[in-house]
Amino acid sequence: MIQREVVVVGAGPAGLCASIEARRKGAEVLLIDENSRPGGQLFKQIHKFFGSKDHKAGIRGINIGTQLLKDAQQLNIETWLGCEVCGIFDENELWVVCNRDRSVRVKAERIILATGAMENSVNFPGWTLPGVMGAGAAQTMINLHRVKPGDNILMVGSGNVGVIVSYQLLQAGCNVVGIVEAAPQLGGYGVHTAKVRRAGVPFYTSHTVKKAEGVDHVRSATVVKLDPAWNQIEGSEFTVSVDTICIAAGLTPLAELAFASGCEPVYSPVLGGMVPLHDDHMHTSVSSIYIAGDISGVEEASTAMEEGRLAGLSASHSLGYVDKDKFQKEFSQAVGRLNVLRSGLFGQKRLKAKEEIFTKKKG
């Protein structure tokens, strides 16, 4: 059996930062990701980030990712790509399937789960047709794979992912025929929303998709107006000719591994649903398991990175690599940076939701 001090699952921004932090503190780290390339969702985020200078604001996600990979390489962090963690036994033994043909057991003193999140769907007749996909899926296609999912696209959902991806679809040369939002007001950051509006994309608030039609592929979408109680208003339908419908209806934390290994769940609608109960050290109810990033509540890449650093710091501290004073100092610095990211209209809600979870963990 292979043994490592710290095993990090998921090489997105959270997992990369957790690995770098734990390695810098002296711990022996193994980083595992099922993809053939590290980075998680970071390399598709070609927009400039918000926050302060500490948070690398004004830098594009893709460039932050390149720097993180450089850091990881310089620290010689052992990384297994193409390897999927399929289970955790007895709280510290990972079952890893590598390249679909080799099964490996790894015993870890500490596990940091940074598995991210997956996109939600909105169900309407025709939503399963090829051509209907998550907004993040379209973002992956254009920015990572450099392939257009279609030419005429309808976006469903005006939150950050909806408006950011709409703008990126325009940059990729696609036509965004409109953004449909069920709520009476728009959901994304003003800066991103304004850019899309300036580009001439119409927004339809209090509207939803009634159905999508097509034989083997989407050919049209029927959009309908909603009354204040969110009921469809008959007679208000109009049909747009599209070959792609993108759904930006939020994300759900990917926490199956945590729950299957005994981590206590807690429900937080603001953070995307069921998340593993955790404290401000990113420690779960299972003593060997820490979490970071979207798995602990859906936020953004910048918060995922800070949480990753916290988890890496906490895990290496618990292994005796960091003395108490240094830990306290760096811990409060990281929490301070997180609090800055969790300010503002949207951030405050997330901060409150996080604090509720921390309080519950203290129990």
Added chain:
Amino acid sequence: MEKRITDHPVLGPLEDVKKVTIFVDGELLEAREGEMIAAALFANGRQYLRKTVKRHEPRGIYCAIGRCTDCVMMVNGVPNVRTCITEVQEGMDIRTQDGLGDWSDGETV
């Protein structure tokens, strides 16, 4: 219409890479070395990847990051391969998957 984004205001021109040949339902197609199967299929105008088990309805990608399994196809005789996170390889045999796929090549289950 060209599906590949050959030029991009932020990402710049699409890098030249080696081309590989793949076979999709027997048809020979060109792909870029290292790209995901689903990306190669999209670039060739194919988004219909499998048929569902009961009603044989068409499915394409949904998440493109390996989470939803909507994109599974038969690859080199192996069913249920997530094409959005599996790289193309020279000579790869890729087939539209019907239902659970054809398991006759492998061990019986």
